[in-house]
Amino acid sequence: MSDRIPLIAANRVSDNAKKTLDIVKKFVEERCIPADPILSAQIGEGHARWENHPAIVEDLKEEAKKLGLWNMFLAKGHYKESPGFTNLEYGLMAEHLGKSRVASEACNCAAPDTGNMEVLAKYGNEAQKKEWLAPLMDGKIRSAFLMTEPNVASSDAQNITLNMKQEGNEWVLNGSKWWSSGAGDPRCKIYIVMGKSDGGNKDPYKRQSVILVPANTPGITIHRMLSVYGFDDAPHGHGHISFDNVRVPASNMVLGAGRGFEIIQGRLGPGRIHHAMRAIGAAERALEWMLMRINDPKKKPFGKNLREHGVILEWVAKARVEIDAARLIVCNAAITIDELGAKGALTEIAEAKVFVPRVTLEVIDKAVQAFGGAGVSQDTPLASMWANSRTLRIVDGPDEVHLQQMGRNENKKRGALATATINKQQETTNQMFAKYNLKPSQIGDQIQFQKSRM
Amino acid sequence: MSDRIPLIAANRVSDNAKKTLDIVKKFVEERCIPADPILSAQIGEGHARWENHPAIVEDLKEEAKKLGLWNMFLAKGHYKESPGFTNLEYGLMAEHLGKSRVASEACNCAAPDTGNMEVLAKYGNEAQKKEWLAPLMDGKIRSAFLMTEPNVASSDAQNITLNMKQEGNEWVLNGSKWWSSGAGDPRCKIYIVMGKSDGGNKDPYKRQSVILVPANTPGITIHRMLSVYGFDDAPHGHGHISFDNVRVPASNMVLGAGRGFEIIQGRLGPGRIHHAMRAIGAAERALEWMLMRINDPKKKPFGKNLREHGVILEWVAKARVEIDAARLIVCNAAITIDELGAKGALTEIAEAKVFVPRVTLEVIDKAVQAFGGAGVSQDTPLASMWANSRTLRIVDGPDEVHLQQMGRNENKKRGALATATINKQQETTNQMFAKYNLKPSQIGDQIQFQKSRM
Amino acid sequence: MSDRIPLIAANRVSDNAKKTLDIVKKFVEERCIPADPILSAQIGEGHARWENHPAIVEDLKEEAKKLGLWNMFLAKGHYKESPGFTNLEYGLMAEHLGKSRVASEACNCAAPDTGNMEVLAKYGNEAQKKEWLAPLMDGKIRSAFLMTEPNVASSDAQNITLNMKQEGNEWVLNGSKWWSSGAGDPRCKIYIVMGKSDGGNKDPYKRQSVILVPANTPGITIHRMLSVYGFDDAPHGHGHISFDNVRVPASNMVLGAGRGFEIIQGRLGPGRIHHAMRAIGAAERALEWMLMRINDPKKKPFGKNLREHGVILEWVAKARVEIDAARLIVCNAAITIDELGAKGALTEIAEAKVFVPRVTLEVIDKAVQAFGGAGVSQDTPLASMWANSRTLRIVDGPDEVHLQQMGRNENKKRGALATATINKQQETTNQMFAKYNLKPSQIGDQIQFQKSRM
């Protein structure tokens, strides 16, 4: 909805994007959000949750395609397959998508497919694109990105150890992965797998590779799905998977052996913006629910509507301020990617990564508190949005890793400069004192003479 | 474990209680915590979750009884049925029970049975005690407390509207309840129900009554169970239940019609201490898991164990400080109940109610963050402890209600006094100025003369 | 410095403004900051602090004028006297001015003169402009704005009670004012005074007026100056002033009797942006000092430079994120004023008012902590910047007043809408369930049958 474009960013949003934004908003509000409970019901119970493909998803995908809402994430100027929106413009759309569980998939803009399509579009060769990118872009199949491992500190990608060994015209993979999001979906046909192909390489950034592994390759076992708080996120799911002598043709290597770091770094930037903007949508939706609650005429503790309680009004106001600040942070990052590329936007992306989820979690938590029991239950979208948002402080590296990196960068960029500036200023001050024939006044600087009276 | 008794409280803990504390600790650490995953497995999948009674629970109950760990919550001096521990002493035990999902039930100290047994012991007549208190104290049946309603702001108990109408020798109940915790358990045989029996009474504190309703009374429908951040808490559960012309004999009324407020106020005090101390146990367990994680030799992001990262050490330290402060707050409240009764401990109980869950949630959240993905998943106890602890900021009244009440009380107690004190001090100051023949010095108080130069 | 323009705002900054920004930056860094200690020394000690006019100020004013840095605050399009910068452009300049104590005055952009000049330019008649606006714009005199009163809750301007009574061709003023900032300066020649001229008016927004009172009018007494955390802010100062039958000609009334609210509302908008942007400058300067400190080779607690301590790096990173968010918030507010006027930017201005000082205070406080003792002392600019920034949470209305107002507005704008939207979505959901021939799945919804076994 164009009323959510901060004025500061408005002059960078094309008329077409504005029109599309209105369509996205309407589609999300009127079709997707109402469809979320249908999705839940169609997913079913027990083991069936991992086998069903909810019909509602395909229906909504048809609707979205007809509305021209398809693959909007592929940024203009970066991908020839792009429908023509900038990162800023898609970011504003992603905010709306983030309000519904089903909306992103309905528009073929769901993680991890988005990042995976970017990898294939950017680094894949023609054969790889034809086999995997085409059906992904058509929404025919889904994909997973297998990087995180259970037995190492994966926040540092150098620790990734899944073994990749070349044997003839094949690579043989052995090891374990988890948090393989999307791997639970029966339509998930392709894994993009990071592993260690050259552990002895002197350059630690050349030890890892990224390779394409069809999900049904022999030797792959899905052990189980990981839950997020009490949610299993079926049928999508977060898989714990092992590779036991899994063999794939050498032609499945992406970009070339040893170029894994290059690929994952290229993958992460815009994806973080997507996550962040969806999180803002979640925060806005939480605020909407809170607003509904505090005006509910049935809910009058101590004779007053909740909206008349000053403490609650302060929650609403702070939510407004924080969400607006968060949106500006993400829009600024998106624009920086648009203008300077993801590499030129490292600080801005990291800022969004760290700032936004805290805001979203805080807003949702306050909404939960305003609801009381209903807030933690299935009767509001709050609990599941909270659980989902909580993972954003962990995925793609925990906050703390980003903060350390940012702290170091800031110090590198400005530490020596700050010291030099302040030193120079103090020299100038000394010259000025001389010029004005003055001395700095200091409190109690005549006390020494007093001591003589002792 | 006696090493968790703050020195400040130690001289109030009897030798017998210290010995029992050690037994509780050992039982929880060595039997109950290991049994928690067995419990999960025995609960099963799908609808069976609401029908199974996990065998492990009965086995542990046998063990506990043999160890003398049974009904410790019934406070010495308050209940003739008490095994002889003070609220302080049981509080220290409850900390250990709070580390395991199964431990409280294993010792027959689980909510809501504890509060319900207190109600029956304190307010029940002999027939009611014989029929319901006896089997509850034996651990033969379980119970639920039905107060919260879906369609009103239940944080203000005056809003409770379930209709209770006397017809001849029966009361007829109509209405809805939710968050009826424990109602999912097939062994839950008795509901203690609050309703409105005399809505027109001029005294708003005499409109409600509390009555005993056997769970299998015709007209009762359990519609569904409420989830807590994705967890269904089966088989215990949190029921959404309706009453449609449910008839119970007038003799099931507790204490007398119109005395509901009296009963619920008597019920809440010690229960809040139990919740709070169990929450401290949860915090300690979260800290233990965090400590394990930061020493895990396999988890070395950027070449250093997590324990070498200053930020993480600060988390550990702050957790230690906050948990210790929380424990002191609860111990002080327990002692105040022991010495002055629950009514004399309103402020101290409210302080524990508000202070402790925030600490627990913060400690658990930091532990989650230290773990990354594992922290939000089923592989650590953190996610479910977090969800459980989050409800403590809501149950028995949301924090905000308690804070408003405390603020008002503090102002009532000390507002006028503070004004009088400060005014009197300022008078004395004026007299002293006179005595010393001085005037207060004020900055810039000679400026007026300067203005004349203009 | 143009490197501080967030990319998101850059395309709204003219080349001329960018050039001027560079000049401002250089002037502040190389002339003003070094001059601050000279200013302190020239102010002197004791009562002389209120009589001296530090020579350095006039010297810097000469320099600034030559550099074309004069009255930049008067926004393009709003004032015919404007040097041609938008609120956004001046905002970016104000950030630099905020790094030095003397810089704003050196460029004739210091509060309260800026707001007062705006009032005169916007609401003054030609005679008033000639007599007071002209010398103010020339930097010949200074001014004060007398609104706050010691005996009422001034955060609610309706409480202002200084009595204004018309007698013939004069208005007679009686009452007290305090926090009359700038009134200590011997060059402060004119007070813009708000008072109650028609207390009985039915429209509470027509009871107050604003009138011009020369500082040397008989009947005015400056009782003293108020300190801010021990700082007297001489010679500027914050006056406590009484009016005893102070008579001014009726022609001194601004805009007309009863139009005081109109004037103060017009006055506040851009001024808050100025305060906010200067506060960001203070935060950046605090961060610079912190960076200097953590790289100081002499300061190595426990064998490591402070920059190697993870906790400190996190402070640096969080400061970076928060400052950048704050700057975006203010830039967005400035742009909104530029495009929609101050009335159209109420929310955005309030967001800046509330968000920015908290960030600044937090960054300064962390810098203080990094310095230890030096941080609280006169050896860094931190303590005085902190005290100054702390007042921003109070002046022009305390945070809490703005938050309540924002909360109410947000609820007014979106409360009913949110309720309607969610209700409509739930209706659609129900229709979809019907269409797909499904029922919402609910946990434990078959339990009712189980109860029959009892």
Next chain:
Amino acid sequence: MSDRIPLIAANRVSDNAKKTLDIVKKFVEERCIPADPILSAQIGEGHARWENHPAIVEDLKEEAKKLGLWNMFLAKGHYKESPGFTNLEYGLMAEHLGKSRVASEACNCAAPDTGNMEVLAKYGNEAQKKEWLAPLMDGKIRSAFLMTEPNVASSDAQNITLNMKQEGNEWVLNGSKWWSSGAGDPRCKIYIVMGKSDGGNKDPYKRQSVILVPANTPGITIHRMLSVYGFDDAPHGHGHISFDNVRVPASNMVLGAGRGFEIIQGRLGPGRIHHAMRAIGAAERALEWMLMRINDPKKKPFGKNLREHGVILEWVAKARVEIDAARLIVCNAAITIDELGAKGALTEIAEAKVFVPRVTLEVIDKAVQAFGGAGVSQDTPLASMWANSRTLRIVDGPDEVHLQQMGRNENKKRGALATATINKQQETTNQMFAKYNLKPSQIGDQIQFQKSRM
């Protein structure tokens, strides 16, 4: 006043101490607090601030002595000179002393004299005691403790570098000190100085010594006094002092060369408790002022007394909770010192050191905000209490140093234990699974078979 003794600690407070507490309370409330403005006026203006000895202080000392309020800090059982109070009992008194600026000195319980007297009583020889301890205990002279240095990171005492060289029967001192609190007072006659006497010693804890230096020894220059925010704390003051070949007799060495660490460690424990309890007194006084303000009938923003605003009531309530938690933390630490000595109470003392000042600062800051302008000014005690309390996060080592130390200790004490416990629990779980013939249930663990359909 005995109404501030937490029940949890009450049975450890003797009747005599309770009586004395009441006397202290009365003396502080009725004599000292009213005298604080007299003190300010007697201190005077300009350089005189460092020469005056305010008469009110001596008058109050006379009163205090007559009331039996003298040297209460010297703990029973630790010092033969003790008036007979435990650390807990004195701690409770110190809370009252902390409400007034003059009260501690009036009772001869002011820092740094208290710590210095402890050093002399504990480590001084008879001659040292006679010359310096006796007049200090009589309140005839005052003292300073010179440890912190301007050019090193003094939070790590190993960095202390003031050079101490033995020449014949003398030690010669060269170097600089700052934050020498109390050195501004003309009655400050003795400095206890830490320096480096044996920089080459292999044991880093034996390089420093502590020596007694009369304040009027030639070679000592007081350069200036350091301010705290804008307060100079005259006449006490915080000195910046240099030593230029300052010669003192070898007999002035305390305990023996190389034993400096031993001394400063013994000095710090109880002193931190004193600081902490006085800080709680400051918090209570701030809360009293806030209560006065919110009941002030003249201060009604938007037609309601401040006490009717929910947000403000929440501030009051949170202040109550946090202050009570803080008091418990300090009482527990005091009791631990009483029972186990300062060495056995390291964790508890550090907890008080870190926890309390944050609470005090927060409470004062909220009180400031409730007052608005008056809060930051000289019209309330809030601003100066805030500045004073802010230093507590820095003196005796910044919070961060204590937190790192605590984190490391906690990990040392419980890290390996936690790992072993959890591992053992998991083994037991496995045995239980075997016993019950069960397998852990895992979500989605049958998915592998489904993949075959692909």
